[in-house]
Amino acid sequence: MQRNTEQSPAYRGPLQAVVCDWAGTLVDFGSFAPTQVLIDAFAGFGIEVSLEEARRPMGLAKWDHIEALGRQDGVAARWLQRFGAPMQSSDVDAIYSNFLPLQIERVGHYSDPIPGAIDVLTQLRQRGMRIGSCSGYPRVVMNRLLEKAKADGLLVDHAVATDDLAAGGRPGPWMALDNVVKLGVPAVAACVKIDDTVPGIAEGLAAGMWSVGLALSGNEMGVTQAELAVLSQEERAQRAEAARQKLLGVGAHYVIDTIADLPAVIEAIEARLREGERP
Structure with a gap:
């Protein structure tokens, strides 16, 4: 038996898609629904x-x-x-x-859009990226959420609900990979998974994607925008750092405050891709 010891060439192109969670990521600051x-x-x-x-x-x-x-x-x-x-x-x-x-x-x-979400998705589309999404919500809830999001001007190219696939949901890779197939992305290394939860980060990693966690807008912080505004600087910093460390600890490549901070991470990941790095 002969074994090929050559490594497959690393993907060095631009990012082609993001796969976003919903509650705590695109909508529902603090993930209360x-x-x-x-x-x-x-x-x-x-x-x-x-x-x-x-x-x-x-x-x-x-x-x-x-x-x-x-x-x-x-x-x-x-x-x-x-x-x-x-x-x-x-x-x-x-x-x-x-x-x-x-x-x-x-x-x-x-499920109001998180501040910056609509603008960021617009910027990503201007870069030629596709917008995928997935959720722990079942399809009947996802359909209601998509109606609300569309009315608010928040549009995605594909949305997977947790009961859409026979293989199951998080922390497995299947919903994220369904986005790869449906969006026609040729390399998982060209995708970024964005999520505010530990299972959501695990999902992105299992799918072979770059995984970005959210510290302030999601489940780990667990506060509304109004509640966040009245926290002391010390408490806000302590709680945000705890959220960051938890998401980094399960393997997130980056952790940002909210999706509004994503464009800088896109730039950083593309620089790493040009150097031949993989997720």
Whole structure:
């Protein structure tokens, strides 16, 4: 048996696409639509869930998010105390059935574009880049979100929901790679995945893309713009640094405050590509 020891040539061209998350990335500063509705869905079963608890599994498909939330020690103990047995898959199904209509109803309420998002997407298109997207939202929620985004002037070229693909969602690479196929991008190294969650960063890395985390606008910071504005400089800096370190710690190539800061990262990545670097 002979083995070819030649390395395939590195991609040295320009970036051709970005694949954006939605809540906390393009819309919904602080990522409240998923978390608050999850809290309300659990409350419908008499189980109190804190915002901090609801945020921990953020980025997963919503059924998986509910299951992971139910496995957390505090939530699991409350469930056991109330129902006398650990949460089962059938219980996850029941909570999800409660969650889904609430999420469809309320997603638009929370999903205003994050400042700078529309301008940045316009700049990327002027560079010849395509705009992909994916989400932990199921398709019925994604459709409602896309209607709202279009009305606000925020347009993408492709959007994948977590239940669109048989292979599943995050942290696997499949939604990100579906964007590569549908957008016709010839090299994954020519793509940038942008996300505010740990599973979303893992998704981009698994797909072989450059992965960019968001510290201020997303789940890790978990505050509205109004709440961010009244934080002391010290608290803002401490919390932002904790968010940056968490996302860098799981492999993000860059972490920025919000999508408004993306153009400088695009320039930096293209310089690295010209030197033959790979994600």
